[in-house]
Amino acid sequence: MIDLKKLSVDANFHMKKGNYEVAIKNFNIILEYDPYNNNALTNLGLIYINKANLDLAEKIIMKHLENIPSPSDEAIIFNHLAVVYIRSSRIPQAIKLLEHALSLDPFKIETYYNLTNAYSVFGNIEKALFYSLEAIKINNSSSEAFNNLGSVLNTMARFEEAKIAFETSIELNKNNPEPMVNLAVLQTRMGNTYESIKIYENILKNLPKGGKSQEGVIKFLLSFEYFKIGNLDKGYKFYEYGFHPNIAKTSSRAVARKFNKLLWDGKILNNKTLLIWREQGIGDEILFLSLLNDFIDKYKGTGNIIYETDYRLVSVLQRSFPSINIRVQAFGPPPEFNAVTHDYDFHLPLASMMKYVRPKLEDYKHQKPYIKLDPFQIDKFKSRLTSFKDKILIGICWRSGNIDPLRNLHYLSIDKLGPLFNNKNFQIVNLQYGDCEDELILAEKYFGINILRWSDLNLKDDFDGTFALMEQLDFIVTVGTSVHEMGGAIGAKTLFFTPPGGWHSFGQKHHVWFPSIKIFESKGENMEELIPEIVQYIKGFGISDQKS
Secondary structure: OOOHHHHHHHHHHHHHHOOHHHHHHHHHHHHHHOOOOHHHHHHHHHHHHHOOOHHHHHHHHHHHOOOOOOHHHHHHHHHHHHHHHHHOOOHHHHHHHHHHHHHHOOOOHHHHHHHHHHHHHHOOHHHHHHHHHHHHHHOOOOHHHHHHHHHHHHHOOOHHHHHHHHHHHHHHOOOOHHHHHHHHHHHHHOOOHHHHHHHHHHHHHOOOHHHHHHHHHHHHHHHHHHHHOOOHHHHHHHHHHHHOOOOOOOOOOOOOOEOOOEEOOOOOOOOEEEEEEOOOOHHHHHHHHOOHHHHHHHHOOOEEEEEEEOHHHHHHHHHHOOOOEEEEOOEOOOOOOEEOOOOOOEEEEHHHHHHHHOOOHHHHOOOOOOOOOOHHHHHHHHHHOHHHOOOEEEEEEOOOOOOOHHHHOOOOOHHHHHHHHOOOOEEEEEOOOOOOHHHHHHHHHHHOOOOEOOOOOOOOOOHHHHHHHHHOOOEEEEOOOHHHHHHHHHOOOEEEEEOOOOOOOOOOOOOOOOOOEEEEEOOOOOHHHHHHHHHHHHHOOOHHHHHO
16 A cells, blocks of 8 residues: 555655655655645646646646645645646736736745746836835845845946846845846846856855755856856857757747758768758847858758748848758747758858857857848949938947847937037938837937938838948947847947947957947946947048048
């Protein structure tokens, strides 16, 4: 006869130690004899959440909801299901569940933690701050409550207050790695790279077995810090953890596509076919695509290459890389994201080429533009800009399409570009994609200028046209959006202004990926101070004298 009580104690012990497979086995044995065992269902759900197996977690939790022991237990179960919903980007459903859980038990602090996280992800920072403070009212010695408060304050760019909150959280529980990770992230945002590395490495060194599920997340975050100081060996190694399931979708390298073919290991192809697939956003894709010519040179004639890209880049890339089969990315629906074509022998995510074709920092020297432009589009925009040939043509991009307090530190409002607008020798051309017409009209009225743009050019979707327009400009002035990578990819003079601490330069003072990009880095968070410096830099070229 099986002793279920003893088995439960054993399962709980292994779960606490991080021996999840043993715990899962024991909990499942218990459920064979007692299908609605509260302890087994609760902990199995938590284990699957920790393992980022959200489908199984949801299945177990839904079974638990069939037979709820008490209202208090119901609040716990709804919290667990809400966590699954948050991690699978079903935020409104998660909030609804959590508000119901709060009505069942208004003093359960976990509900306040999860409401804080849900509203943070949802973008309602005011409510996130409210619930984080309410959690501290319930228990002012809760490490997790102060950690959540720090996360909200960090999102609000209130860095010094966030630092105090994280340090308080660590002091209350020195064995919890989460506030330590958040403190390292904060140090990064404050420009303290070496301090951030020190914290991350200390976390990895002392990570308890139960925290192993976060090891990949920590290593991925650490990769950027090593890139910043030019340590490519460690940077490349840890960057490969970017597909870890516990990394938030907004921060991970890409959808973790599933293939029935092997990941390529850098060996000669021997007439085999390699599928390289896009990852991350358009800007990062354009950056990493600069690796393709190096790849072709190194492995020329050894096999066939297919590259799967965003539909908007197919024609551009087929013209730029005629020896590669360019096609639209294709994979099945979530959560599997299985490949739907199998006409290749190996596969490789795009950015993973770094370690194969540019293993050393010196391999980034002498990089050249790689985009081949459409002659028809060039002629079209050359004709449109002929009447402005006596002006310095300057393309501008001042923000991303996605805005929040942290991202705003990297962007400006259009009115802050005043020193550019006030120079009569400059003709401004819009490169800001998305809905920005109201901003352009206000700037024109306020500064008494005309900003060029064309209704038949979709800057977000028409890359042939946008690249051709950029090629006609004397300068591109931009914040950290895809516009700066696009300028670099065609060799345009691109003046990229940014807060300190970017990783793409690998610790160098110049842009190692694209020589035509000049970096203007602010001393702190105020990028507005860089605009007069950029104006003086443009004047230093004497282009207006040449044109006149």
